[in-house]
Amino acid sequence: MAYNKENYRRIRAAYQTKYLKAYEEAERRMEELHQKSPAIAEIDRKLAATGAEIALAALGTGGSYREKLAEVEKKNRALQEKREALLEELGYPADYTLPPYECPYCHDSGFVDTKMCECMRRELVLAAYDSSGLGELMRTQSFETFSPDYYAADPAESATMRKNFELLRDYAEGFGPGADSLILCGATGLGKTHLSTAVARRVIERGYDVYYTGAIAMFADFEHARFGTGLGEQAVDPARYVDCDLLILDDLGTEVTNQFTNSCLYMILDNRINLHRPTIINTNLTGKEIKARYTDRIASRILGGFNPLLFTGTDVRRQKLTKK
Ligand SMILES: Nc1ncnc2c1ncn2[C@@H]1O[C@H](COP(=O)(O)OP(=O)(O)O)[C@@H](O)[C@H]1O
Ligand SMILES: [Mg+2]
Ligand SMILES: [Zn+2]
Structure with missing residues (x-):
């Protein structure tokens, strides 16, 4: 903890x-x-x-x-x-x-004797929800609200997604320092953010410090720290991205990539790997696209060290819209 x-x-x-x-x-x-x-x-x-x-x-x-x-x-x-x-x-x-x-x-x-009291643990979990960066997502996206029905049309896709679900659920239940880093790949609307939020919730409940961020917001924070521009008052201290027990970096590849963002990304990945602090990356990019877009040392950190989970199926957001 x-x-x-x-x-x-x-x-x-x-x-x-x-x-x-x-x-x-x-x-x-x-x-x-x-x-x-x-x-x-x-x-x-x-x-x-x-x-x-x-x-x-x-x-x-x-x-x-x-x-x-x-x-x-x-x-x-x-x-x-x-x-x-x-x-x-x-x-x-x-x-x-x-x-x-x-x-x-x-x-x-x-405390009761030397053990933390349940009431204080609850307070810490609530505070951790607040400081996780997850905000509203936390309300609706959990393992309980994740339905396998959206992948049922194709048996192979359905099996893949069931495996992803189970792997991520077990990952959250067993999370600890030194846990694997993961990369969730696949097209938009397949549940990458949903399931990584579910992981965040569970890992927070188990007493760990989790930080969730979109790639664009994260690089804006670094820009703010360096140039005093970016998100202004809302900016998060970039140290948060290295310090947390689990970092969830959503939508990697949606940012405008340049030398500065590359050096920030490398710094985070390298530090987190050296400190044995796991990271979950969500991206629409394929392995090939990651190689093409980022520097070799970033690509090798990700492709060599992160356990890949491929998300398949048909855009769930769209399925939900047409069902209504
Ligand atoms: N299997 C699922 N069951 C229920 N809701 C889902 C499922 N997969 C995705 N959703 C919902 O569909 C929307 C898009 O999913 P999201 O996780 O944001 O996709 P991605 O991050 O892969 O683009 C979200 O509102 C999410 O809660
Ligand atoms: Mg997403
Ligand atoms: Zn108490």
Whole structure:
């Protein structure tokens, strides 16, 4: 697991604030209650003192220790019962002065013993969705919403697409550092973006930092970083393309290729390969076209190191339109 560092820092800090707030709220309620009820204030003073009595009893030796302890505990219980009765009389719940934590398991610390609490994991996953660059795609494109029916017309195509589906689903389930890099090739509308989004979702849910980007947007970010032009305020720090656990580079080949974009692409691929960080490339280009369009060292990185999945069939977007 390698949660996005920025998200992790932010969420850890938010938990610390939440935890403190609950604690302060408990103190505030305690003061309020003591002002309303001097009897409860008196009981709380006595209860606080029993802690010291227990410590003192523990210093004693032999049989007298157990007796003393039992005695203190009995007194303690009686005080608690009286306190609860008084609270009820005043119309307060019995736990009114306990810190109102949001999570009963980790008390808003984010951890149970040394294990991350489910509530914090959920927050991290939601934040990871947000910082994945996937946006709206995430809503509709998943393994569950991927239908094999669109490839049913041709048995060979259908078999190929079933294999792609299964391979990508298993890939997402087994994803970890050092997983294969993949290249999804094929014409427009065959489900490349859909299935790579599905992979992203699942890999994010499993705790990894995933970044999805279109090729054009990615090169614009590099341009912005270098020349101060491009997407302006929306620009993403290019380091994100190297740092994430899984990079999904969609529509490679739709950008205007030049020396600058070539050196950016090479830098990303080379760094990611050296760091054993997998990449998924989606493209309409064939292997031949990749060789023709990019420099030799880029083409050899992709064609030599990426596991190819060929997408076949008839444009699903068009099939959906004609069905309507
Ligand atoms: N097998 C499928 N089942 C359901 N919807 C699909 C399927 N394949 C593609 N789509 C949908 O068709 C549209 C085009 O698919 P997309 O993944 O964008 O194609 P590509 O990236 O290969 O050009 C998207 O809206 C996608 O959700
Ligand atoms: Mg696409
Ligand atoms: Zn929790």
